[in-house]
Amino acid sequence: MPDPLRVVIADDNYLVREGTRRLLEESGEVTVPVAVGTAGELVDAVTRIRPDAVLTDIRMPGPGTRPDTGPSMAGIDAAHRIRAANPSVGVVVLSQYADEAYAFELFRSGTAGLAYLLKDRVGDVHQLLGALRAVIAGGSVVDPQVVDALVTRRARLRESPLARLTTRETQVLREMAQGHGNARIAEHLSLSESSVEKYVNSIFAKLGLAEQQVHRRVAAVLTYLRDGALRPPR
Numbered sequence: 001m002p003d004p005l006r007v008v009i010a011d012d013n014y015l016v017r018e019g020t021r022r023l024l025e026e027s028g029e030v031t032v033p034v035a036v037g038t039a040g041e042l043v044d045a046v047t048r049i050r051p052d053a054v055l056t057d058i059r060m061p062g063p064g065t066r067p068d069t070g071p072s073m074a075g076i077d078a079a080h081r082i083r084a085a086n087p088s089v090g091v092v093v094l095s096q097y098a099d100e101a102y103a104f105e106l107f108r109s110g111t112a113g114l115a116y117l118l119k120d121r122v123g124d125v126h127q128l129l130g131a132l133r134a135v136i137a138g139g140s141v142v143d144p145q146v147v148d149a150l151v152t153r154r155a156r157l158r159e160s161p162l163a164r165l166t167t168r169e170t171q172v173l174r175e176m177a178q179g180h181g182n183a184r185i186a187e188h189l190s191l192s193e194s195s196v197e198k199y200v201n202s203i204f205a206k207l208g209l210a211e212q213q214v215h216r217r218v219a220a221v222l223t224y225l226r227d228g229a230l231r232p233p234r
Contacts, residue, residue: 004028005132008049009035010042010056010075011094020055020122027125030132037061039074046082046089053132054082057119058095058102076106083113090135092128094119098145107140115141164206172199173220 007030011017017035024030034045039060046054058075079091092115095102103116115131121143122128131141165173168189175185182196189196200217203209209216 004031005053005129005136006030006049006051007032007053007055007132008042008045008051010037010039010045010054010060010078011035012037012057012060016057016122023122023125024055024128027129029129039078042078043081046086050086051089052136053090053092054079055092055094055128055132058093058097073102073105076102079106079114080109087113089113090132090138091115092117092131092135092141094122096120098143100146103142103146111140112138113140116146117141117143118145161207165203169199169203169206172196173203176200176203176217176220 007024009017009020009024009032011020014037017037021032021035025032033049033051036042036045037060039056042054042056042060045051056075056078058073060074060078075093075095079093082089082091090113093106094117096119098118106114106116113135115135117127117131134141162170162173171189172185175188180188182193182200185191186193186196191199203220204216207220209219
């Protein structure tokens, strides 16, 4: 029989943390040398213990995370730090959100050794063990509900007129959405005002606003605000 997997658990909820520990250890396939409640404690524990894998909630308090990350991304930030310093340690991130934006953030630098599961999978020990084995082997796992969200997002993006815009046109439209006029946009993007005007007219044409003479700028901004969040983080 192979040696049990050594897994560090991180969750700021004590009952969830200890319940998950008991669930995994009762399988006979996992030992949990330590369970912690913050992202900082998690990173420190991995440095000290060198486990095979980490099972962490996506939301945890600091310290130990970037100031701009906040608790909603603390588990993901810790996952990136752990993988960068310890490439052999697999990380399974648990989230209550079937939100594709979190998956994009987790996998922004690659998928190897990372898994994203919904938190209600905690009760399925076989699925948890499968995800832990996969990340330890350098593989990746994405929750089926998150995959569905990613597919839906791609379909909506293909249907959105924003998909027809170039990167520069999107940048100009983003500036417009912040209430900036052409002169301010030209300054921010290091363009001439005539270039900005050409980009703006191209945006109107691609968004089907070329024939409208009134409120085209407002209509373009409304399209951006409606569909702009569909684009994956850059």
